[in-house]
Amino acid sequence: MYEIFIIHPRKTNSLLNLTSRNYSIMNNLLRKTAAASAVAIALGMTAPSFAADTSSAVRGKVVTVSGQPAANTKITITHVPTGTKRVIETNAEGTYSANGLKVGGPYTIEIDSPTLQDRTINDLFLQLGEVRRLTTELSSENVERIAITGSVIAETAPGSSSYFGQDAIAGASSLTRDIKDVIRANPLVTILPGSDRQMTVAGMNPKFNSITVDGISQNDDFGLNGGGYPTQRSPIPFDALDQVTVDVAPFDASKSGFSGALINSVFKSGTNEFKGGFFYEQLNDGMAGTPEKRNFDGELEEVPLDYDEKTWGVSVGGPIIEDKLFFFTSYEKFDSPQGVEWGPAGSGAANETNASLADIAEVKRIASEVYGLNNLGEWNTTPVEEDEKLVAKIDWNINDEHRSSLTYQYNKGNRTRNTSTSPSEIRLSSHWYNKTEELNNIAAKLYSDWSDDFSSEISLTHKKVTTGQDSFDQSMGDVTIRNLTDGGRVAFGSDEYRHANSLENETLTFKFDGTYLYEDHSIKFGLDYTNIDIVNLFVNASKGVIEFDSLADFEAGNVGKYTYQNGIGNDSSIAAADFNRETTALYVHDTWEFSDELTLDFGLRYEVLGSDDKPLYNKNSQARTGYDNTENLDGISIVLPRFGFNYSVNDDLTVRGGIGRFSGGNPNVWISNAYSNSGVNLGFFRDEDFTTSPSAGNNVITNIYGPAASAIENADSDGNVNLTDPNFKLPSDWRYQLAADYNLDIPGIGEDFAVSLEAIYVQKIDQQWWVDASLQESDIAGKTADGGLTLYNDDDRRYDLMLTNSDKDGKSLILSASLAKTFDNGIKFSTSYTNQDITEGHGGTSSTARSNYRYNVGLDRSNPVVGTANYQIEHRFVMTLGYEAEFFDGYATNFDVFFERRSGKPFSYVTNWDDFGDYDDPWSMLSPGFYAGNYLPYIPTAGNTNVIYTDRTSEAEVLARIEEAGLSGYAGGYGPKNESRTPWVNTLDLTIRQEIPGLMEGHKGSVYLTVDNLLNLIDSSQGKVYVNDFGTSRLYKATIDPTTKKYVIDGVKNDTNSFDPQESTWRLKIGVSYKF
Secondary structure, eight states, X not given: OEEEEOOOOOTTOOSOOBOHHHHHHHHHHHTTSGGGTTOOOBBOOOSOOOOOSSOEEEEEEEEETTSOBOTTOEEEEEETTTTEEEEEEOOTTSEEEEEEEOSEEEEEEEEEOSSSOOEEEEEEEEOTTOEEEEEEEEXXXXXXXXXXXXXXXXXXXXXXXXXXXXHHHHHOOOSSOOTHHHHTTSTTEEEOSSTTOOEEETTOOGGGOEEEETTEEOSOSSOOOTTSSSSSSOOSOGGGEEEEEEESOXXXXXXXXXXXXXXXXXXXXXXXXXXXXXXXXXXEEEEEOOOEEEOTTSOEEEOOOOBEEEEEEEEEEEEEETTTEEEEEEEEEEEEEBOOSEEEETSOOSEEEEEEHHHHHHHHHHHHHHHOOOOOOOSSOOOEEEEEEEEEEEEEEOSSSEEEEEEEEEEEEEEEEOOOOBTTEXXXXXXOEEEEEEEEEEEEEEEEEOXXXXXXXXXXXXXXXXXXXXXXXXXXXXXXXXXXXXXXXXEESSOGGGTTEEEEEEEEEEEEEEEEEETTEEEEEEEEEEEEEEEEEEOTTTTOEEEESSHHHHHHTEEEEEEEEEETTTOGGGGOEEEEEEEEEEEEEEEEEOSSSEEEEEEEEEEEEEOSOOOOOOHHHHHHHSOOTTOOOTTOEEEEEEEEEEEEOSSSEEEEEEEEEEEOOOOTHHHHHHHHOOSSSEEEEEXXXXXXXXXXXXXTTTSOOHHHHHHHHTOOOOOOEEEEOTTOOOOEEEEEEEEEEEEEEETTXXXXXXXXXXXXXXXXXXOEEEEETTOOGGGEEEEOTTSXXXXXXXXXXXXXXXXEEOSSOOEEEEEEEEEEEEOTTSEEEEEEEEEEEEEESOOOOOSSHHHHXXXXXXXXXXXXXXXXXXXXXXXXXXXXXXXXXXEETTEEEEEEEEEEEEOOOEEEEEEEEOOBTTBOOSHHHHSTTOOOOOBOOXXXXXXXXXXXXXXXXXXXXXXXXXXXXXXXXXXXXXXXXXXXXXOOEEEEEEEEEEEEEOSSTTOEEEEEEEEESHHHHHOTTSSOOEEOTTSEEEEEEEEEOTTTOOEEEEEEOOOOOEEOTTTTSOEEEEEEEEEO
């Protein structure tokens, strides 16, 4: 028997590739032996087609030496670790297809012909979502048997599709044990700094991605969390991950639900061998540098860090019944006591506020003696943030035709927020709050082979997420005492935005996917049904917001300002958004093996939304706008066609591409706004400068102010409204992709370098937009003197914010190139460059209609300005480098390096509208009912007659600031949208892992360390990270003269980018693990 080892990673890192050139060489070799003279075996694979969320597939063709189909050939596919078998026969065209296979391997494929020589393929490994294509030529009976052995799957990272296996997962330089640290090697994936670690793919809003594990959605379906998960941190136990894929443009009609990227992964499963392990990791400020930033005087000053994080976990899997029933479970626990960054003056804290220890003592005395409040909290309480994750999975081989799996996932964690963050205010711990989230997922899947030509996958998943935002003390309203000794403030009591704030959503998903093999066509069809129940309660100030102008006023009970809002009848639950939504999708997709070189894909998907729930009707809103505010998008639908191709030009070059329409990923919170803000379920009260007679149990801090409660009890509310356009269309985009994958030989260096070149063009359609539908043509009062800004005269103090579609949409052009190679000496590397040119009218970055309307950068809130997208990363260079060696016999040493150099994030210069001198602020003219927003600045020329300068500034000063900001080229017009950028970001991370002997035979331990920001460890001036928190920078302070409509400029602004101390210094994580 001949064993042929074919290790030939290509553009898709197929396990086995023996195409015409390689086959010719092999054939010449085999002809040297008489026994093998008639044998020819060709094994090939196209670029991966992500055809399943949790499984893989094999599609093959068996032919004779003369090229005739070998019909009725028996194919037995065996997953060696579990004994799972699939037995099928080829059809009249010699074709066979096996779907719903376990990912990984090794697999053995036995080809048993009644008339020709049998063949065996050993050690075949399958990647998640892959359709492995094999072509086998069989010779006559008198040729001796040949077995073909392959290699393990290599990781790939071309732009639109990437695969990451267990080696990539284990080698990821990750401080946070997050799947994001694995997939950031993809050229199109960028992880942004900050506690949420937002993940933007191809320059899209992080909220628009879809993340699944074992077919279970890991998305924040509602859309509040910046990190994209439904929980504070990644809900996935890192050691439970088996494989991960990233796909940006899958021209497969079974895929939908995203406008960014599809990140798909699968949990490990048990096998016939008991395996397990545990780990412990630690990360603290004692193993980190001290960040240094330049102060306003240009001098370096230290920014101390205070953190201590510990993570541990255990995983185990094995057989319950050999070859039949298997289990796997993984648990992970994180805890981190949190230090405080700010303390009162005289406390010795790293940062001190204007308010002093004496001020706090006086506040506490008055609270106790006058109000009977003895527990306002402390400024230096040490909260503990915790997070725990659990996965439990059962796999059952029912018989050779049917197998099933059951997965349960749990995650619960918290983060403490609203601690002191600036010198102006010290917040006692009663003012802090815990944001907690609890996730419970369960998924059941059934894989069935009904005949040699027809198979199906059925899945049912249920996800429940409960989110709480609870102040440390919920018995009090929100209290602030101003004008303390040194001008500071003290705050205590429940933060106003936590008075009634909770969210619960349950998602039920049913999927049926069928695959039918007809001649050279693999026809897939299916049904997706998703039902989501949402209960969102958010009523700020429902316990009252009380402001005292001094300590003396606090003691006397003199209230400076009192604000109260609640549901009608003083019941906050009246204002909850409680609604149900469903999505039903049907699809059909044909993969046609047109020839040995060309594969064509044709698909069509239809999606329709449904809901029986409607927002409360508001007749006043309809009178103002002409729109019925009860629109719920019931019956809205969309058709999504797909086409793709894959053409093998020769042994080394493959060209692939496609065209498709995609939709999905838009957060449900945008729809929820209409239910929460109908304008008829909330009452609002405000009063200023009144006196109370406080006592224990009878005061405005622990009880609602009497006149406020009376006003809300029987209010006939006519409040502001959020609504959805009755003509709203689902946002979508057309994606066009053209790519080439080439196997490159570099003389003197090596063979089989995998090169990928790719271009993706995206045309956005019907993108989201918000308008104030209450503003009519009759409300327009004219233009500014230059004719650029629309001015209004609308004094009804009401707004009706409508979610609608933009009439100006953006586009994307993304070019990427990647190079990868695995050497025989243990070295492997990949490198890539990506260029993005992305525009948009509205990024949809907020969860509320009010913020989306106010803070989108532009000139007129009724008309979009299309400019550079918020998440465009213009240039990005990435390199991963790995090396494995055995410095100690039998024990591997691994070095893994991740390097990234990328452009900064875009931001816009805007006008700081304000009042000063004899001038009022211009908001009533620019945007009635709103007091803040982001307007692009007018760029005056020298001697410009559209501008008035106050005594506090000069034309020369303003023009110098414009020159400094790089905006002089826009003189006479307006500054551009998102054309400025934060500084470039350089990232270099290193992980070293050393295996050590275990306690028993077959056991091994590991010690490892990860250095985050190695550049900063080498040179403390490197690795600095600066961010722009809100994507804007104020250029100058101004208003509008109501008579002349000219701009009145009252000084320049010199906003700087924020220094991110934690991302700007080196940090070390150490860990130990043990596997058995």
